[in-house]
Amino acid sequence: ETGVTQSPTHLIKTRGQQVTLRCSSQSGHNTVSWYQQALGQGPQFIFQYYREEENGRGNFPPRFSGLQFPNYSSELNVNALELDDSALYLCASSLSGGNTGELFFGEGSRLTVL
Amino acid sequence: GQQVMQIPQYQHVQEGEDFTTYCNSSTTLSNIQWYKQRPGGHPVFLIQLVKSGEVKKQKRLTFQFGEAKKNSSLHITATQTTDVGTYFCAPRSGGYQKVTFGTGTKLQVIP
Numbered sequence: 001e002t003g004v005t006q007s008p009t010h011l012i013k014t015r016g017q018q019v020t021l022r023c024s025s026q027s028g029h030n031t032v033s034w035y036q037q038a039l040g041q042g043p044q045f046i047f048q049y050y051r052e053e054e055n056g057r058g059n060f061p062p063r064f065s066g067l068q069f070p071n072y073s074s075e076l077n078v079n080a081l082e083l084d085d086s087a088l089y090l091c092a093s094s095l096s097g098g099n100t101g102e103l104f105f106g107e108g109s110r111l112t113v114l
Numbered sequence: 115g116q117q118v119m120q121i122p123q124y125q126h127v128q129e130g131e132d133f134t135t136y137c138n139s140s141t142t143l144s145n146i147q148w149y150k151q152r153p154g155g156h157p158v159f160l161i162q163l164v165k166s167g168e169v170k171k172q173k174r175l176t177f178q179f180g181e182a183k184k185n186s187s188l189h190i191t192a193t194q195t196t197d198v199g200t201y202f203c204a205p206r207s208g209g210y211q212k213v214t215f216g217t218g219t220k221l222q223v224i225p
Binding site: 033035041042043044045048056058090092096101102103104105106107108 | 145147149155156157158159162200202206208211212213214215216217218
């Protein structure tokens with residue numbers, strides 16, 4: 001497939017808990033973007049990491065944070081979970097400066113907050 | 115901020131009929147991508163348009179970018195059941211080339 005892997009695929013948390021989602025980008029890709037997709041909606045941009053720095057952020061509160069590691073893999077952390085955080089979290093890798101800027105998505109992590 | 119709307123929201127067509135989805139932006143776009151998401155799947159890149167008035171074809175799919183670079187369309191000729199899914203337009207913008215997804219058009223093809 002895309003070469004982008006995400007873990008875990010499904011998880012259930014309760015309100016107030018914290019969660020960490022992981023993403024391994026496609027080989028050679030230096031940029032990782034995270035998206036939240038609620039049921040029946042389009043993906044919403046959370047943030048983007050390039051060379052281990054956050055270089056863009058969507059309209060999400062600070063309790064959504066991330067990391068990118070030297071091997072370009074990435075984590076998304078969400079603190080103080082709320083019911084509305086229930087969604088599919090998608091990671092997408094890309095090559096900054098690439099011709100098309102194509103995003104390669106993983107299968108996603110489906111988070112349910114009870 | 116940038117808002118991208120797609121119409122229609124849903125479309126049911128008989129297999130063999132044509133289908134078109136339209137993407138409209140409130141601001142001028144530097145470029146626009148299109149993605150397809152199958153039910154239960156993840157978005158898959160289809161194409162990127164950059165030039166004003168650009169038209170690109172992929173087999174039965176025709177993509178257009180408006181002259182003013184504020185709108186785009188995807189037309190599918192003679193739909194097949196494999197075309198089922200949600201089609202998103204997604205402009206790239208900003209210094210770091212953020213990709214923002216439109217509201218999407220969900221296509222259902224009736225065999």
